[in-house]
Amino acid sequence: MSSETSAVPVITIDGPTASGKGTIARLVAQALGWQVLDSGALYRLTALAVHEAGGDGSDAEQAARLARQLDIRFDGAQVFLRGRPVADDIRAEHIGELASRVAAWPAVRAALLERQREFRMPPGLVADGRDMGTVVFPDAPLKIFLDADVGIRAERRYKQLIEKGISVNMVDLLKDLRLRDQRDRGRAHAPLVAAHDAITVDSSRLGVESVVQQVLGLCRARGLAA
Numbered sequence: 001m002s003s004e005t006s007a008v009p010v011i012t013i014d015g016p017t018a019s020g021k022g023t024i025a026r027l028v029a030q031a032l033g034w035q036v037l038d039s040g041a042l043y044r045l046t047a048l049a050v051h052e053a054g055g056d057g058s059d060a061e062q063a064a065r066l067a068r069q070l071d072i073r074f075d076g077a078q079v080f081l082r083g084r085p086v087a088d089d090i091r092a093e094h095i096g097e098l099a100s101r102v103a104a105w106p107a108v109r110a111a112l113l114e115r116q117r118e119f120r121m122p123p124g125l126v127a128d129g130r131d132m133g134t135v136v137f138p139d140a141p142l143k144i145f146l147d148a149d150v151g152i153r154a155e156r157r158y159k160q161l162i163e164k165g166i167s168v169n170m171v172d173l174l175k176d177l178r179l180r181d182q183r184d185r186g187r188a189h190a191p192l193v194a195a196h197d198a199i200t201v202d203s204s205r206l207g208v209e210s211v212v213q214q215v216l217g218l219c220r221a222r223g224l225a226a
């Protein structure tokens with residue numbers, strides 16, 4: 001990391017699956033006029049590449065090679081893999097599940113590290129994921145750990161999927177979220193954990209707007225925003 005890029009402020013928002021990190025990161029970035037990094041999308045794109053190569057995530061070398069070779073482009077809400085729009089494909093539940101498995105391989109994480117840091121561009125970056133504050137941007141001046149009760153996260157995810165016309169079973173969804181939480185928190189490399197200097201925000205009983213206002217208030221308090 002050059003001293004130039006490390007001077008660019010970063011707000012990290014880490015937390016478990018379906019805690020609302022993506023929405024909050026996007027809205028905070030919009031309010032500040034900063035860049036946004038959805039790091040989960042990089043793991044999901046790797047998972048999609050593995051899936052399309054006929055893999056199941058058990059081959060670390062294959063997953064790492066595909067992660068290193070990822071030909072991707074972000075354009076607003078759309079994301080392209082080898083020139084093909086895949087924003088919806090990477091949101092499929094089975095790709096999220098596969099992403100959580102390939103993300104456990106250290107070689108995959110190493111392959112994606114520099115790519116994530118490349119998003120650090122002026123005037124600032126809001127980065128969401130699992131290890132943004134602990135591993136990728138440890139020098140970030142503001143770190144948020146966004147948590148929410150697993151039952152509430154499952155309800156939110158259920159509503160999102162139903163709105164998209166995808167039929168889901170609440171019992172399976174809850175089971176899947178618990179499994180993913182366990183895997184993300186329990187892995188040996190870069191597990192999901194709040195950085196020692198992170199501020200935990202529990203969004204279980206808070207609406208999106210109040211969480212955004214809370215984060216923007218913290219930005220102002222740290223002199224990151226006017």
Ligand code: DC
Pocket residue numbers: 017018039040041043044096099100103104128129130131132180184
């Ligand atoms: O945030 P998400 O649900 O889109 O992320 C998909 C998977 O990618 C998640 O189960 C864990 C992994 N991930 C990770 O290990 N580290 C990150 N910084 C972001 C995501």
